[in-house]
Amino acid sequence: MTLIVGASAAGLATAEALRRKGYTGRLTILGAEPHLPYDRPPLSKQVLSGTWEPAKAQLRPAEALAALDAEFVLGDPAVHLDVSERAVHTASGRVLKADNVVLATGLRPRTLPGQRTLRTxxxxxxxxxxxxxxxxxxxxxxxxxxxxxxxxxxxxxxxxxxxxxxxxxxxxxxxxxxxxxxxxxxxxxxxxxxxxxxxxxxxxxxxxxxxxxxxxxxxxxxAFGSAPATDWLQDSGLVLGNGVVCDSRCRAADGIWAVGDVARWHHETLGRLVRLENRTNATEQAIAVAGNVLGADQPYTPVPYFWTDQFDAKIHVHGFVAPGASVVEGSLAERRFVVRYHRGGEVVGVLGWNMPKHARLHRQEITPSCRAPVAASTPSRA
Amino acid sequence: MKITVDQDKCCGAGTCVLLAPDVFDQRDEDGIVVLLDSQPPAGLHALVHEAASVCPASAIAVSE
CATH class of the missing domain: 3.50.50.60 (FAD/NAD(P)-binding domain)
Incomplete structure (x- = not known):
């Protein structure tokens, strides 16, 4: 049995990747919220504006979730992890044991008492x-x-x-x-x-x-930031520090893995611990974790990517923004351009403003071994 | 296999094109997904499933 703690993008994508890679064992997805998996980027845009009904933010239609052959246990937050037993205790008193536990609990927003925030x-x-x-x-x-x-x-x-x-x-x-x-x-x-x-x-x-x-x-x-949702793991014995600290395989302990916003893993080509708060990382890391759960033993070494839509601007960022910058497509004055960022002789990032396709094409110029500049080490979300 | 894309949901990331350039492309002007082949050959099915799962806007649906 595999237990995924967290029923959002990273948790769902891990389940899907496990099935795609041939896993036929039992699969349980535990979620703190009562909702089936939904997507977060539209919350601050289409759902907030009313352009979309909230139901459109659902990540998968009912038939796709049924085909996953997973048990969803929703509205029941995890409160404790027993690492040696690989057992998760929930708020309602359930104890779920598994051969592999995947931690995908995401973030908790920093709040001020009595004020609105936006996470769910x-x-x-x-x-x-x-x-x-x-x-x-x-x-x-x-x-x-x-x-x-x-x-x-x-x-x-x-x-x-x-x-x-x-x-x-x-x-x-x-x-x-x-x-x-x-x-x-x-x-x-x-x-x-x-x-x-x-x-x-x-x-x-x-x-x-x-x-x-x-x-x-x-x-x-x-909306002044958030912290990895690791409070429930404080007494677990796992190494915590700005997230669940993992090796290059996204493994926190024997049979315990972390994925998405909550995971801080050793990025081999950057040579340091990295935690990414963006939507694409949730699914890309999920595929890596699913593979490693099934024995692939591969490091996870992504090029980070996020986007944001504000007014008429669609901004896409691949890799890292650095002080050295040159416009390689379009023009700043026309508000339609691609900027390439470099450090020393290496291209470390690409940013597109209303040129998503061109930005993606320039992504291939990013040096695989690019080392992140310090200024960009704080993760971004999308 | 039958693929459908929701251009209203697409955010223009191009993740699908990176994975399966014979099946997906992006419009030059706004990066929105264009479906090149809605019924691709069997050899591409695994990549298409991965593209649907990894899409950061959940804009790709696949049915058998």
Missing amino acids: LDDAVALRADLLKAKRAVVVGDGVLGAEIAATARQMGVAVTLAGPQQAPMALQLGPVVAELLAELHTAQGVDLRLGAAVTGVEDDGVLLETGEVLPADLVVV
Whole structure:
């Protein structure tokens, strides 16, 4: 029996890959939420805006899930892992034992008491209801999620302020030049950017900055990061440190594996521990883990990739953003371009702005042995 | 095998093209998936299943 703890993209993809690779044993997928597997990237965009009914975010139709021949145990969070017995204890008192346990519990958002955040489908539905009533929203957090929520809320007609400590939205993930273009886009679309000052608290009438200024709001949305959901593993004996620490095979202990946002594994070609919070990693790592569960004994060495859609901009990033940059397709002025990033003589990343196909074609230029620049070591989500 | 793609869901990652370039392509202007062959030969089935599973937008469906 194989037990997958986590019923989101990484957990589901692990199950699918196990079956595709010929695994015929029992398969159980344990999920903390009551929902069947759904996709998270649309939550801050299509589901929040109402373009999609929430049901469209489901990852697979019912017949595809039935064909998987897996037992879904939903709405029952894991609370303890016994590593030597490979047994997972759940909140309701279940004890599930398996030959292999795959940890795919993802992230928990950092929150402020009483404020909205966005991680789950239920969060998205609740936030949408609030946005429909809001006059002025402040989004706290200038990363991918905060910038996407700000863009969607603005397109819903809400007055939006985006607050965060960086000089431009997503500066960490995009580098200064492209992040500045994103700042210009948000400003042109009417988002009030109040960046470069830390948020110190939320008061009755708005958000308090370190400068003492209060940003008025009748709705506050918190999107200032998240942490790997490893609290339930604290007493397991597994090595934890910004995620479940794994070897190059994504193995945390004998018969215990980790996949997706929660996994921090040894990336052999980068030569260091890596944890990626992006959607593509969930499925790519799942395929690697499924193979290794079945004995492939292969290292997982992906080129990271994420995308974001904000207003009319579709931004795709392959590899790592670095200080050395050159435009290789289109032009910045036309807001349609591909930038190639290099460090020394090596191409380490490619970014496309409204040129997804061209960006993907340039991806092949990324040096396989590219070593991640320090500035890009904080993972991004998509 | 019968493949369907949901262009409304597609995010333009091009993961499918990297895996199975004889079956999938992307539009030049916006990167959205184009299905080149909805009933590919048996030799490509494993790659198509992998493309459907790895698609970060869950935009590819495969039926037998």
